Amino acid sequence: MTDLDRNIDAALLSKEPISKDQVVRWIDIVEDIPTLSKLYRLTYEAYSRIQPELGQELTCALTQRYLLKCIKENIVDSEEIEDRWESARTLHAWFCQLAEMESTSVVLKNGARAVTELFLSSGEDVRNAIEQGFLEHVLEMESLRPYFENWSSDDRLRETWERAIEWGKAHPG
Numbered sequence: 674m675t676d677l678d679r680n681i682d683a684a685l686l687s688k689e690p691i692s693k694d695q696v697v698r699w700i701d702i703v704e705d706i707p708t709l710s711k712l713y714r715l716t717y718e719a720y721s722r723i724q725p726e727l728g729q730e731l732t733c734a735l736t737q738r739y740l741l742k743c744i745k746e747n748i749v750d751s752e753e754i755e756d757r758w759e760s761a762r763t764l765h766a767w768f769c770q771l772a773e774m775e776s777t778s779v780v781l782k783n784g785a786r787a788v789t790e791l792f793l794s795s796g797e798d799v800r801n802a803i804e805q806g807f808l809e810h811v812l813e814m815e816s817l818r819p820y821f822e823n824w825s826s827d828d829r830l831r832e833t834w835e836r837a838i839e840w841g842k843a844h845p846g
Contacts, residue, residue: 677703678690681711683736690724691715694746700735706742712752713739718731733780739793742766744802761806764788768807769846772816785820793829812841 674682679694681699684691696715703709716732721809737799743760768784771777811817818841824834 675708678708678711679707681708681715684807685711685719686714687722689722690720691722692750693723693725693727697725697731700731704752705753706739706746706748709735714753729777731781733777733784734789736767737780737784737787737830745795745799747798757802758806760828762810763803765807766812769814771809772814781817781820789821789824789830792833800833804837808833808837809840809844810846812837813844813846815845832846 679698685697696712703712715737716727718733720727720732740755740760740763743755744757744764745748747757748754749756759826764784768781771781771784788803788807792800795803807820808821818838821834821837824830825838827834
């Protein structure tokens with residue numbers, strides 16, 4: 674276990690305030706998915722103890738990074754790290770939550786762009802998880818469709834878009 678892991682574990686177990694500057698440093702240096710998972714958990718479970726507040730931009734960037742890394746790497750048999758399909762479902766739920774909040778269009782645009790990049794740079798397993806575990810369900814919400822509408826005019830994405838939008842329209846959310 675690294676010092677970084679020990680420090681994040683200590684922050685998770687503590688009831689004391691956590692320095693925003695420290696959390697930002699952790700976000701900047703974390704690379705491996707087990708530690709990223711702990712940091713993701715910290716920002717969820719101990720968000721109110723991060724002082725001053727971490728803020729939407731950093732929190733959402735970390736959430737997006739963690740979930741997309743989980744989809745890409747597909748860590749299985751871990752209680753701490755979501756596998757590919759669990760992460761796709763969590764990403765869907767996160768997009769839905771953001772869609773119901775104010776001032777999140779930039780986060781949603783960035784997220785949609787990152788999902789698109791991962792989709793285009795990945796093999797069939799990742800693409801299937803994104804299409805069936807995420808995109809079909811995101812497109813159930815009319816308010817989220819514009820973030821992915823560019824898929825309809827991209828030859829590399831059009832077929833996936835057509836299948837996913839058909840699913841989304843058949844299962845309105």
